Amino acid sequence: MVRIAIRWLVSSAALLFAVTALTFVLASLAPGSAVRAVLGANTSVTPQQCAQVKHQLGLDEPLPLQYWHWLYNLLHGSLGTDLFSGQPVTAALGTRIDASLSLIVATIVVSGLADVTVGTVSAVRGGVTGRILDTLTVFGFALPSFWLALILIEVLAVRVRLFPTTGYVALDSDPGQWLRGIVLPVLTLSAGTTAAIARQTRDSMLQVFGRDFITALRSRGLPLRVIVWKHALRNAAIPVVTTLGVVFIGLLGGTVLVEQVFAIPGLGEAAVTATTNHDLAMIEGIAFYFAILVVVVNLLVDISYAVLNPKVRVAV
Amino acid sequence: MFMRKIKHVVRTSSAALAGGMVVATVAACGGTSSSGTQPAASSTTGGTLTVAGELGPTTLNPETTNQALCDFEELAYEPLIVRLENGGLAPGLATSWHYAGTGNTTFVLNLRGGVRFSDGTTMTAQDVVNDFQYVVKAGGQMAPYFAGDSFAVTGPLQVTITAKTPNPDFPFLLTQDYNAGDIISPDGLKDTAALGTQTFGAGPYELDAAQTVSGSTYTYTPNPYYYDKAAVHWKKVVVKVMGSAEAVLDALKTGEVNLAEGDASTLKAAEQAGLTVTQAPLLWEGAVLADRDGKMVKALANVQVRQALNYATDRSTLVNALFAGVGTPTEQVTVPDGYGYLASLNSTYPYDPAKAKQLLAAAGYPHGFTMSMVTADYDQENLLAQALAQEWAQVGVKVNIIDDANPSAYEQAFVSGTVPSFIATYGQQPISIEGPGLFLPTAAFNPYHTASAALQSLYDQDISASGTAATALDQKVESYLVDNAWFVPVAATGIAWYATSSVTGTEVTTGAPLVELYQVEPAS
Numbered sequence: 001m002v003r004i005a006i007r008w009l010v011s012s013a014a015l016l017f018a019v020t021a022l023t024f025v026l027a028s029l030a031p032g033s034a035v036r037a038v039l040g041a042n043t044s045v046t047p048q049q050c051a052q053v054k055h056q057l058g059l060d061e062p063l064p065l066q067y068w069h070w071l072y073n074l075l076h077g078s079l080g081t082d083l084f085s086g087q088p089v090t091a092a093l094g095t096r097i098d099a100s101l102s103l104i105v106a107t108i109v110v111s112g113l114a115d116v117t118v119g120t121v122s123a124v125r126g127g128v129t130g131r132i133l134d135t136l137t138v139f140g141f142a143l144p145s146f147w148l149a150l151i152l153i154e155v156l157a158v159r160v161r162l163f164p165t166t167g168y169v170a171l172d173s174d175p176g177q178w179l180r181g182i183v184l185p186v187l188t189l190s191a192g193t194t195a196a197i198a199r200q201t202r203d204s205m206l207q208v209f210g211r212d213f214i215t216a217l218r219s220r221g222l223p224l225r226v227i228v229w230k231h232a233l234r235n236a237a238i239p240v241v242t243t244l245g246v247v248f249i250g251l252l253g254g255t256v257l258v259e260q261v262f263a264i265p266g267l268g269e270a271a272v273t274a275t276t277n278h279d280l281a282m283i284e285g286i287a288f289y290f291a292i293l294v295v296v297v298n299l300l301v302d303i304s305y306a307v308l309n310p311k312v313r314v315a316v
Numbered sequence: 317m318f319m320r321k322i323k324h325v326v327r328t329s330s331a332a333l334a335g336g337m338v339v340a341t342v343a344a345c346g347g348t349s350s351s352g353t354q355p356a357a358s359s360t361t362g363g364t365l366t367v368a369g370e371l372g373p374t375t376l377n378p379e380t381t382n383q384a385l386c387d388f389e390e391l392a393y394e395p396l397i398v399r400l401e402n403g404g405l406a407p408g409l410a411t412s413w414h415y416a417g418t419g420n421t422t423f424v425l426n427l428r429g430g431v432r433f434s435d436g437t438t439m440t441a442q443d444v445v446n447d448f449q450y451v452v453k454a455g456g457q458m459a460p461y462f463a464g465d466s467f468a469v470t471g472p473l474q475v476t477i478t479a480k481t482p483n484p485d486f487p488f489l490l491t492q493d494y495n496a497g498d499i500i501s502p503d504g505l506k507d508t509a510a511l512g513t514q515t516f517g518a519g520p521y522e523l524d525a526a527q528t529v530s531g532s533t534y535t536y537t538p539n540p541y542y543y544d545k546a547a548v549h550w551k552k553v554v555v556k557v558m559g560s561a562e563a564v565l566d567a568l569k570t571g572e573v574n575l576a577e578g579d580a581s582t583l584k585a586a587e588q589a590g591l592t593v594t595q596a597p598l599l600w601e602g603a604v605l606a607d608r609d610g611k612m613v614k615a616l617a618n619v620q621v622r623q624a625l626n627y628a629t630d631r632s633t634l635v636n637a638l639f640a641g642v643g644t645p646t647e648q649v650t651v652p653d654g655y656g657y658l659a660s661l662n663s664t665y666p667y668d669p670a671k672a673k674q675l676l677a678a679a680g681y682p683h684g685f686t687m688s689m690v691t692a693d694y695d696q697e698n699l700l701a702q703a704l705a706q707e708w709a710q711v712g713v714k715v716n717i718i719d720d721a722n723p724s725a726y727e728q729a730f731v732s733g734t735v736p737s738f739i740a741t742y743g744q745q746p747i748s749i750e751g752p753g754l755f756l757p758t759a760a761f762n763p764y765h766t767a768s769a770a771l772q773s774l775y776d777q778d779i780s781a782s783g784t785a786a787t788a789l790d791q792k793v794e795s796y797l798v799d800n801a802w803f804v805p806v807a808a809t810g811i812a813w814y815a816t817s818s819v820t821g822t823e824v825t826t827g828a829p830l831v832e833l834y835q836v837e838p839a840s
Contacts, residue, residue: 033728049455084374085512085530095529150562158566165566166558167533260559265532269559273531277374 008302012295016288020074023287024067027280034059034083034278057083070284079288080281089285093267097289099168100266103258104251106182107189112244115194116233119201119240123209124228134199141195145254149188149261156184166263185262189254193247200243204236211235237308245301252290362838364552365819368564368576372531372557376523377511378498379454386495388555391536391833392434393498393517394543396425396444399491401835403827409439409499409518413487419780420482425490427473432541433501434515434522441469447499448477450508458496460752461489482780485746492832520548520834532557549837565589565814574819575836578812580642580696586814594822595642595810596829597651599743601697602805603689603704607736608766615685616736622801624675626665628711633667634703635807638696643807648798649754651808653826654744656794664798672711684712691719691739692726700806701739733763741809747790748779755797771796 035053054060058069073080079089118137122130157165163184169177208214209232217227256268263269267286274282373385378393396410409428416422431439448467452459464480477486490497504516513530515523520542527535536553538545556573558564561582567573569589578586578593586593605625610617631645644652648661676684691701698719705715718735720726730738740761742754752758756775757765774796778789797803813831815822821836 030725052455081509082512082530086375086377086509087513087530092530096532153563153566158569161570164572165570166563167556167567167572261563263532263556263558263563265529270531272559273372279374 008299015295016291019287019291020070020284021067023284024070024280025063027275027278027283028063028066030275030278034280066280070281074288079285082282083279084277089281092282093270093285093289096266096270098170099264100252100255100259100268102168102171102178102182103185103189103255103264103266104248106186107193107251108244108248110186111190111193111197111247114190115197116201116240118194119198120205120228120233122198123202123205124224130202134202137194137198140191141193143191145188145192146257146261148191149184149258152184152187153261168262168264168266181264185258185264188258188261189251192254193251196243196247197240201236201240204239205232208232208236234308238305241301241304241308245297248297249294252293362550362840364554365550365575365833365836365838366554366556366573367833368556368558368567368573370558370561370564370577370579372534374531375512376515376534377454377456377508378495378500378517379451379458379511380456381495383457383495387833388534389515389517390492390495390498390519391521391553391555392515392519392523392539393495393500394431394519395492396427396490396497396499397487399488399493399828401823401828401832402825405487405491408491408497409444410490413490415486416476420484420782421479423477423479423483423486424470425475425477426471427475428543429473431518431543433503433518434539434541435501435503436541437501437503439499439501439518441471441473441475443502444475444499445469446502446505448475448496450500450505451496454508456495458489458494461494461749462496483748484779484782484786485748488746489749493830518542520544521553524552547834549834553833555833568814568816571816571818573816575813575815575822575831575833578814580639580809580812582814583641583812586812590817592815592817592822593812594815594824594831595812596824596826597644597654597744597808598810598829599741599808600646600649600651600805601639601643601695601700601741601807601809602646602739602803603701604730604738604740604761604803605736605801606730606733606738606762606766607687607764608802609764611733611764613685613687613736615679615681616687618679618681619800620675620679621681621685622804623665624672624679624711625708625713626801626804627668627675628672628708628713629665629704629804629806630667630707631806634700634707638699638703639807639809642812643809646805646808648794649742649750649803649805650744650794651810651826655746655750656790658791658794661795661798665801669711676711676713681712684714686714686716687736688716688718689737689739690726690729690735691717693719695741695809697739697741704739704804704806731760731763747775747793751775751779751793755802766802768796768800 034057035050051060058066061069070080079093081088082092085092115137118133122133153165157163163180168181171178214227214232217231255266256271258264259266259268260272267289270282271286273279274286369387371385373381373388375381376389378386378389381389395408397413398406398408400406407428409431410425411428412426414424416424425444427439427441427444433439445467448462452462452465461483466478468476468478470476479486488494492498499518500511501516501518504511514525518539518541520539521536522539524535524537527533534555536555538548538551542548558567561579564573564576564578565582565585568576568586568591583593603625605616605622607613607616608622615621626647631647635643635645646662647664648657650657652659676682689701689705691697701715701717701719705717708715718729720729729735742761744750745753754761755771756762757767771793774789774793778786778793781789810829813822813824818839819836820839822831824831
């Protein structure tokens with residue numbers, strides 16, 4: 001057990017290092033310059049001013065040294081400072097992670113419940129019903145998310161006015177407005193997950209249904225409902241949980257677009273702004289947060305294996 | 317002080333001349349003398365005013381923020397001088413001002429007594445001097461206009477600026493249209509890092525940090541110490557950053573937002589939705605023929621070649637196609653009734669491809685030449701680049717377009733002098749301010765540092781002149797730029813403002829083309 005924990009810690013640290021280092025390099029190679037961004041629309045800027053700002057930002061140092069400074073600060077509990085606002089990156093991102101997690105977790109909950117149900121029904125009912133459900137899941141996956149978002153806004157926000165077109169209200173500020181605010185973005189994000197989760201559920205359920213213990217349960221006269229929801233689904237759950245984990249990680253990227261369209265102040269929106277401004281500290285901070293989330297989700301998925309399958313616990 | 321700024325122009329780039337534009341200022345072409353009078357404010361108080369824009373600021377520090385995005389901090393910072401809706405000037409934190417002596421080098425400000433910052437401390441003349449010194453030290457967009465100047469307390473409530481070189485436009489530089497007159501409290505100057513996310517001004521509102529998400533939503537509440545409480549019209553002002561013009565329009569349609577800055581792509585839809593749409597001329601948009609010394613493209617050093625490109629440009633067609641309803645054709649780097657504007661200049665280069673070919677042949681380029689041009693994606697700029705390339709191809713000039721969606725990359729490309737021409741959107745400005753930005757050898761929009769003794773002489777005379785003499789010199793500068801074809805201006809445009817019926821005070825004029833947030837009132 002200890003060995004496994006150590007292995008997990010080492011692999012997680014390696015992942016964090018690789019992600020942040022790669023992000024650092026890629027962000028540095030991107031066209032444009034933080035110096036110009038900092039100087040703004042100054043039409044009279046001199047090369048000396050550029051050099052001064054570059055020095056102030058530490059951008060005149062070699063890239064490995066810049067990364068080392070960032071890493072050193074990280075080990076001392078600091079993700080640096082936003083180049084422009086002067087705000088600590090942790091504070092800047094702290095106000096945003098709530099919005100992103102609200103969207104992602106709500107999407108996972110909605111997708112998990114809806115898609116697992118659809119996949120299960122498709123597997124159990126089969127025939128025309130199954131094919132219709134399968135087609136619908138693929139259709140949802142094929143819909144461009146930006147297009148779907150605009151349609152949802154036009155219909156449900158502008159015309160029917162059930163939901164706000166944009167914005168986000170924190171859960172602890174007003175739960176009702178929080179819920180209204182995330183419905184459309186969550187629907188948008190959920191559409192893209194249907195194929196992966198529902199089809200994985202269906203395939204896993206079909207496999208389980210072909211196994212001997214299901215036949216034995218049927219021969220004992222157990223109702224189909226009990227066989228499906230109590231026995232089959234639990235056995236089919238591991239690949240589904242894995243898929244949910246993958247979907248969760250995919251949603252980290254998916255929120256970038258959705259947060260932009262719905263003007264939600266989350267990490268994705270911050271990522272776009274930081275990249276445009278070449279705000280390396282913010283970019284690194286966001287990459288670090290995303291990497292941490294990936295590590296945590298993978299850990300939760302691993303733990304869920306042990307919960308769902310006693311054999312895994314024995315192996316550990 | 318909000319959107320009154322011209323600065324807004326750039327909303328494309330929260331960062332740099334993003335989007336390729338520079339904003340400018342407008343203000344009236346008035347003189348530099350004393351004060352005017354602010355109209356009496358009504359005491360109507362509404363609930364929440366929600367305003368939206370496509371881009372957010374990277375900092376709230378008035379001295380380092382992008383001038384185009386200073387709306388976000390100006391609610392909290394009262395300027396020394398207020399530029400009125402009609403373009404005139406009125407007292408702000410200064411009650412009167414004047415130039416001492418001749419030559420436009422000594423500028424005296426008499427300050428309002430009893431002004432308190434939002435933290436309750438009383439503003440002193442020394443605070444204003446300290447602020448001016450910080451303007452220079454901060455190195456922001458206004459720093460070049462004050463660099464080398466000295467600032468002194470010359471009375472209990474008096475400050476004098478002694479300029480290194482003549483500057484006839486101190487009154488304008490100290491209005492809300494620029495940021496140098498936004499005075500910061502002593503606490504703010506002690507902790508300049510905090511200026512990025514907090515406000516330390518003496519304006520009608522102060523930032524509510526608890527309800528603010530930097531880069532996304534900015535919430536302001538009334539400053540309890542503001543000297544003119546009748547001018548505070550809202551219990552709360554929320555400024556939201558939305559990612560697209562469509563999102564802004566949708567939010568206006570549903571009433572989630574009361575007021576927003578629009579653009580050409582949504583103008584008709586806004587009118588069809590019944591929103592109040594206002595706009596006034598502010599910008600010129602076109603090509604900058606930057607390599608006038610022929611360092612990269614030898615042909616551009618020949619004035620006949622540059623004139624040929626102007627003759628080869630069908631401005632009426634381009635405006636109808638790209639700026640219908642928002643722009644008019646122009647051949648000069650100003651807007652109708654703006655600084656240096658001369659109506660006759662707009663008939664200098666009528667569309668005449670045959671004449672263009674003649675000029676190219678006379679210059680030694682009968683078969684044209686090839687050059688590159690960088691453009692941003694702001695406000696039809698990329699489409700304008702494509703259209704110009706097509707038209708110039710008719711006279712043999714091949715243009716390779718570099719389309720930079722990333723505003724920072726675009727800006728770096730043209731500022732670094734690595735491309736001979738670029739598309740720009742530029743706000744009209746007083747010549748004294750425009751020179752260092754647009755056409756003097758050190759200007760960012762003159763990346764090859766082209767120098768002209770004649771133009772420099774006109775500029776030097778202009779900044780020392782006043783009244784009608786200054787106006788005449790403005791026009792001579794403009795004429796020089798047109799005659800020597802330093803640019804290929806295409807359209808004079810404005811910034812559209814969309815408002816719901818819930819608010820008033822969104823009117824704009826040529827003298828004041830940007831809606832001032834603090835002047836917006838509840839309709840009822």
